[in-house]
Amino acid sequence: MTCCVPSDFAVVENDPAAIENDGAALGALSRRLGDGTAQLEFAVPDAHCAACIRTIETSLAALPMVRTARVNLTRRRVRIVYDPTQGSPATFAPTIKAAGYHTYVLDPSQESDGDPVLAELIRALGVAGFAAGNIMLFSVSVWSGANDATRDLFHWISALIALPAIAYAGRIFFRSAWRALRVGKTNMDVPISIGVILATALSLFETINSGHHAYFDGATMLLFFLLIGRTLDHLMRERARNTISGLARLQPRGGTLVRPDGTREYVKLREIEPGMTLEIKAGERLPVDSVLLSPGSSFDYSIITGESLPHTIDVGQPVVAGAASLAGPVQVRAERAATDSFLARMAAMMEAAEGAKTRPRRIADRAASLYAPVVHTIAIGTFLGWGLISGDWHAALTNAVAVLIITCPCALALAVPIVHVVAAGRLFERGILMKDGAALERIAEIDSVAFDKTGTLTSGTPRLVRSSLPDDASAAIAAALAASSTHPLSRAIAHGLDQAPRVLDEATEIAGKGIEAQIDGATWRLGSARWCGVTDPTDGSVWLSRDGRPVGSFAFEDSLRPGAAGAVATLTARGLPVRLLSGDAAGPVLAAAWEAGISEAHHSLAPEDKLADVARGRTLMVGDGINDAPALRAAHASMAPSTAADIGRSAADFVLTGDDLGAVPFAIHTARSAARIVVENLGIAIGYNAIALPLAISGQVTPLIAAIAMSASSVIVVLNAMRLRLMTRRPRATAPGVAALKERTA
Amino acid sequence: MSGLAITIPVAMLMGLAALGIFLWALRSGQYEDMDGASQRILDEDDTP
Numbered sequence: 001m002t003c004c005v006p007s008d009f010a011v012v013e014n015d016p017a018a019i020e021n022d023g024a025a026l027g028a029l030s031r032r033l034g035d036g037t038a039q040l041e042f043a044v045p046d047a048h049c050a051a052c053i054r055t056i057e058t059s060l061a062a063l064p065m066v067r068t069a070r071v072n073l074t075r076r077r078v079r080i081v082y083d084p085t086q087g088s089p090a091t092f093a094p095t096i097k098a099a100g101y102h103t104y105v106l107d108p109s110q111e112s113d114g115d116p117v118l119a120e121l122i123r124a125l126g127v128a129g130f131a132a133g134n135i136m137l138f139s140v141s142v143w144s145g146a147n148d149a150t151r152d153l154f155h156w157i158s159a160l161i162a163l164p165a166i167a168y169a170g171r172i173f174f175r176s177a178w179r180a181l182r183v184g185k186t187n188m189d190v191p192i193s194i195g196v197i198l199a200t201a202l203s204l205f206e207t208i209n210s211g212h213h214a215y216f217d218g219a220t221m222l223l224f225f226l227l228i229g230r231t232l233d234h235l236m237r238e239r240a241r242n243t244i245s246g247l248a249r250l251q252p253r254g255g256t257l258v259r260p261d262g263t264r265e266y267v268k269l270r271e272i273e274p275g276m277t278l279e280i281k282a283g284e285r286l287p288v289d290s291v292l293l294s295p296g297s298s299f300d301y302s303i304i305t306g307e308s309l310p311h312t313i314d315v316g317q318p319v320v321a322g323a324a325s326l327a328g329p330v331q332v333r334a335e336r337a338a339t340d341s342f343l344a345r346m347a348a349m350m351e352a353a354e355g356a357k358t359r360p361r362r363i364a365d366r367a368a369s370l371y372a373p374v375v376h377t378i379a380i381g382t383f384l385g386w387g388l389i390s391g392d393w394h395a396a397l398t399n400a401v402a403v404l405i406i407t408c409p410c411a412l413a414l415a416v417p418i419v420h421v422v423a424a425g426r427l428f429e430r431g432i433l434m435k436d437g438a439a440l441e442r443i444a445e446i447d448s449v450a451f452d453k454t455g456t457l458t459s460g461t462p463r464l465v466r467s468s469l470p471d472d473a474s475a476a477i478a479a480a481l482a483a484s485s486t487h488p489l490s491r492a493i494a495h496g497l498d499q500a501p502r503v504l505d506e507a508t509e510i511a512g513k514g515i516e517a518q519i520d521g522a523t524w525r526l527g528s529a530r531w532c533g534v535t536d537p538t539d540g541s542v543w544l545s546r547d548g549r550p551v552g553s554f555a556f557e558d559s560l561r562p563g564a565a566g567a568v569a570t571l572t573a574r575g576l577p578v579r580l581l582s583g584d585a586a587g588p589v590l591a592a593a594w595e596a597g598i599s600e601a602h603h604s605l606a607p608e609d610k611l612a613d614v615a616r617g618r619t620l621m622v623g624d625g626i627n628d629a630p631a632l633r634a635a636h637a638s639m640a641p642s643t644a645a646d647i648g649r650s651a652a653d654f655v656l657t658g659d660d661l662g663a664v665p666f667a668i669h670t671a672r673s674a675a676r677i678v679v680e681n682l683g684i685a686i687g688y689n690a691i692a693l694p695l696a697i698s699g700q701v702t703p704l705i706a707a708i709a710m711s712a713s714s715v716i717v718v719l720n721a722m723r724l725r726l727m728t729r730r731p732r733a734t735a736p737g738v739a740a741l742k743e744r745t746a
Numbered sequence: 747m748s749g750l751a752i753t754i755p756v757a758m759l760m761g762l763a764a765l766g767i768f769l770w771a772l773r774s775g776q777y778e779d780m781d782g783a784s785q786r787i788l789d790e791d792d793t794p
Contacts, residue, residue, distance in 0.1 A: 048781075050788035073782035122772055130765040137757065150750075157754065 023088035025266075029105060030082075030089065037067055038084050041106045042096060043077045045431075045642070045657045052101070059099040063091060077106065121231045124169040128224040131165030132217065136707070139217040143704045155207040155214045162200065162216035169223045170196055172230065188413065191372045195404035196222060202401045213398065218405045218706045225410040225714045233417035233437075255280070255287040258331060269338045276334045280325040282486050289321050289342055290332035298487065300324040310487065322626050326487050342626070367412060367682060379403045382697050399699045405706050406696040407689055411713035415681035418721040423674040426728050431658035432639075432667050439653035443620060443637035443668060444675035449571050450614050450631075452623035453582035453592050456641060457564050459659070462488055462556040464496025469544065469552035478544045478552075480504050481515045481526040489542050490515065490526070492556055514542070522546050529553075558588065560595055563662035568597045570665040576620075581610050583627055607631070622664060624648050639664060666728070673727040681717045688713040 030038035044056060053071045056078055060069035065086035071078045080092060096103040138154040146154055173196070177189040196219050203214040254268045255278040264279065272278070272288050280286060286299075298310040301323050310326050313319055319332060321342045379400045386396035420437035427434055434440060451457045469475045475497050482493035484507040507517040514527010525532050525545045532545035534553075542554040568578050579600040582589045586603045593601035602613065610631040614621045621628070621635035625648060632638035632651040640652035641659075649655055656663050692709045695701050701709075771777065 050785040053782065053785060054789055071782060072779040073785055074779045119772075122777075123769065126765055126768045126772070130761055130768075134758065134761045153750075157758075161758075 023090035026089040026092070026105060027084060030084070033081065036083065036085070037081050038089075039079060039081050040089055040092065041077050041079050042092060042103045043106055044071065044096060044101050044103050045076050046101050047071060047073060047076055047078075055099050056096060056101060059095050060092065063087065063095060065089075066092075078103075118231070118234055121172065121227060121234055124172055125224070125227040125231055127165050128169035128220055128227055131161050131169070132220040132224045134161055135217045135220055139703065139707070142214075151212075152207070152210050155203075155211075155216075158214060158216040159204060159207050162203075162220055165220055166196060166200055166223065169220075169227060173223070173226065186369075186372050188371065191375050191404070192222075192226060192408060192413075194376075195401075195408045198401050199405050202397060213703050215401065215405055215703050215706065218703055218710065221707060221710060222405065222408050222410060225710070226408075226413050229410075229414040229417045232421045235421070255284075272334050272338055274334050274336055278332050278334055279329055280332060281329045282325055285324045286319055286321050286332065288334045288338050289336045290319050290334050292317055292319055292330065292332055294330040294332075297330045298326045300326050300488065367416075371412065375404070375407045378407070378693065378697065385697075386699070395699065399696065399701075402699070402701040402706065403693065403696040406692045406701055406709060408710070410710050411685035411688055411717045412682070414714055414717050415685050416678055418718050419674050419677050419681060419724060422721050422724045423670050426670055426725060427654075427667060430663055430666055431656060431660075432663050433655040433657065435653050439637060440671050440674055441678075443653065444671035446576065446618045446620040446636055446668065448577045448579065448617060449620045449622065449664070450579050450581050450610075450635070451568075451596075451598070452610075452621075452625060452628050453580060453584055453589055454558065455624040455643060456622055456628075457560060457580065457596055457598075457661070458558040458592055459561050461558070462492045463559040464492045464554055465557045466555040467493075467497065467552060468554075474544060474546075474551050477519055477524055478526055478554075480519070481507060481517055481524060481544075484517070485509050485515050489554075489556060493526070493542065493554055496554075523548070558592070560592065561659055561661050563660040564596045567661040567664050570662075571668070572597075574665065574668070576668070581605055581613055581623075581631070583607075583610075583625070620664075620668070622661075623652075639667070670724070670728045673724055677721055677724055677727075681720055684716055684720065685713065 026040060027038070030040045032038055044052075047053065047056060053073060056071050057069050060066050060078065060080060063082075065082045065084070065088075067081045067083060069078055069080045078096070080089075082089060082092075093103055093105065135158045138158050142151050142154050170193070173189045173192050176187065177193040180187040180190060199215040199219045199222075203216050203219070206212070206214050254266055255272060257265045257267045257272075258277045258279050259265065267276075269287050277293065278287070278290065292313050292315055294315065296312060296314045298312050299319055301311050301320070311323070318335065321338075382403050383396045383400035386399050387393045390396070416437065420440055423440055424434050467475070467478075469478065479494055479497040481504070482490040482497070484504050485491075487509075504517050504519070507515050509515050510527070510531075513531040514525055516523065516525045516527075518524075523546070525543075525548075527542065529541075529543050529550075532543035532550050533548045534543055534545075534550045541556060544551045544553070571578050577600065578598050579602065580589060580593045580596075580598045581602050582592075583605055584603060589601050589603035593599075602609075605613070607627040607630050610621075610623075610628065611634045613619075614631045614635040618636040621631050621638045622640070623632055623638070624641050624643060628640075629648045629651045632640060632648060637654075638652040639654040639656060640648045642649070642655055642657045654667060688709065692701070695705065
């Protein structure tokens with residue numbers, strides 16, 4: 001994906017049934033702002049530089065009803081405030097697309113305004129940082145020799161800052177620890193809370209009794225470091241979740257109900273009942289399994305079966321939910337409720353697959369479950385050991401608290417999330433969205449890769465590869481006929497012939513046959529061989545005929561996605577066998593496998609077969625169709641392109657926003673590098689404890705040593721995680737600066 | 747010792763002010779679009 005170069009695909013793609021072009025639906029999605037204006041948000045996943053911001057904002061601001069348009073580059077979306085009385089919001093999406101960016105509308109009802117958890121974390125982080133910094137100033141004075149009244153004063157001021165700060169910033173950990181303890185469990189927050197509370201209580205006791213050592217700095221700094229880890233973890237998860245849930249809103253969730261008196265009403269998915277008559281516009285997907293009422297029509301089943309060519313359905317025949325009407329508008333009678341439809345059955349199958357699979361526990365959880373009992377045993381051992389041997393119970397308590405502070409899992413708490421954050425950022429830059437850190441751990445462990453064909457390995461849209469037309473005049477007519485239809489092959493012809501579109505007054509589309517029109521006194525047809533008068537079709541699947549005599553033919557191919565062959569070669573070279581799993585027929589599957597360089601291909605698979613196949617071993621499943629969803633869920637790790645069906649995207653661990661399949665080996669490489677760094681980081685954290693713990697047990701740890709050890713280990717872990725960016729850097733032909741400059745000036 | 751009576755409250759107030767400014771910046775949405783802010787500086791047009 002090149003920045004700032006409008007892709008022709010984005011501009012061509014203009015689906016009349018999409019919710020983005022429906023002014024009334026957009027009006028309903030808008031948030032009223034009170035002063036007569038309304039606000040709407042669109043996702044712009046491709047925007048990523050200053051020129052992108054400028055292009056989108058200026059093109060939108062030029063519209064008469066737009067008050068302000070502001071791009072948020074972090075969340076890749078544009079917020080438009082407009083005046084509904086000045087014009088319809090239906091022009092927004094076409095305007096953004098004309099500027100060269102993919103876009104879709106976001107539903108504000110599924111979006112909380114801001115993120116309360118993040119806000120709380122950041123406020124707590126600010127308070128803890130403030131407290132740690134200021135207490136450290138006093139601590140430095142104490143360490144450098146303040147004594148007697150001065151030391152006591154400094155300890156008292158530290159206590160004054162620390163107590164409210166710990167109460168405020170520590171809430172997050174105390175709450176989580178209490179929740180776990182109440183149900184008889186323990187988590188990482190239990191030792192953290194015990195450590196912080198004990199350290200604070202002991203420090204307070206020392207302060208009151210004019211003691212030498214107070215650990216207020218240690219306790220607040222600990223909270224500060226832990227909150228950094230917690231906040232990063234949360235940020236990463238939210239960012240991925242936000243973008244993915246935004247993608248899931250592409251499809252309107254419902255259908256247009258046609259009442260017996262002819263009035264129409266939009267009904268939600270779950271309100272659709274069997275027997276209702278629904279109207280499906282061209283390009284719209286069937287919400288439930290239905291029976292066709294209109295005369296024969298063609299439907300796009302690609303998202304269900306993976307087959308790219310449309311199915312022709314006759315009146316009275318069943319149509320499966322998820323199929324898109326190509327000729328439309330058509331009327332259908334709902335046969336099943338949404339809970340009982342094809343989609344729902346797939347969802348049930350996904351759940352079953354989920355239940356059957358034993359997910360390995362996350363590394364951090366495994367570390368945490370070992371950590372708490374070990375640390376508490378050591379702390380109690382230190383307390384009893386010192387108390388019984390020396391008889392000085394005060395020193396015993398001080399040393400036990402020192403053990404708790406020194407072992408408090410700062411480095412451990414940062415070790416895993418910081419790596420995942422860096423990895424998620426790296427993947428995000430390459431257009432890969434990650435659901436959570438667990439997915440990253442799983443994808444690093446895979447031992448084979450399975451691709452779906454249509455829409456995943458291939459772009460899913462047929463491309464014109466050959467046309468045999470005698471002259472330009474017939475090409476112009478073919479293009480004009482093709483332009484009047486939404487059939488994928490017609491679109492391919494219109495796009496592939498590259499003729500200035502000629503407007504036809506009247507063109508009739510006959511499902512399963514083709515398009516017919518009267519042009520300059522002759523009857524022209526564009527469609528199937530037999531219909532165009534070809535008795536012995538040898539070449540091409542679509543023909544053009546004039547007055548019943550064939551003129552020329554067209555041949556198509558479902559082209560591979562960019563980088564498909566390269567991705568397969570890279571994966572194979574890394575020792576990951578690649579196989580192709582498709583519901584399509586043998587011919588196109590083997591052709592695609594051969595072109596992509598995949599040696600193992602399975603065709604005509606039912607969803608159950610795919611599921612069974614990927615459930616063996618540790619497979620990375622890359623798929624997009626509804627029929628892939630159970631397999632995506634059952635596989636050890638899974639990826640889906642952003643063009644995938646909603647259900648597929650929500651089932652997958654990773655979503656690819658770009659077209660390039662080179663992202664697949666990149667994600668695996670990043671995950672493996674990340675896994676290595678996680679292990680290193682855990683090693684550093686354990687190594688630090690191995691050195692610091694004996695010191696703490698033997699009573700050598702003063703607050704000064706605790707502070708140095710704690711921050712040093714955390715900083716080392718963070719720096720080590722940053723190495724991931726170096727490890728996953730792409731070798732570039734030109735220097736990065738030059739490339740960036742070229743992108744901007746383009 | 748008497749100097750401390752002035753410098754400590756001053757230091758504390760400065761720290762509190764910094765905390766207040768951070769919370770204000772957070773609330774007024776200045777951390778909403780960190781990537782955008784770094785790119786907008788390249789935009790030559792001053793009018794937003």
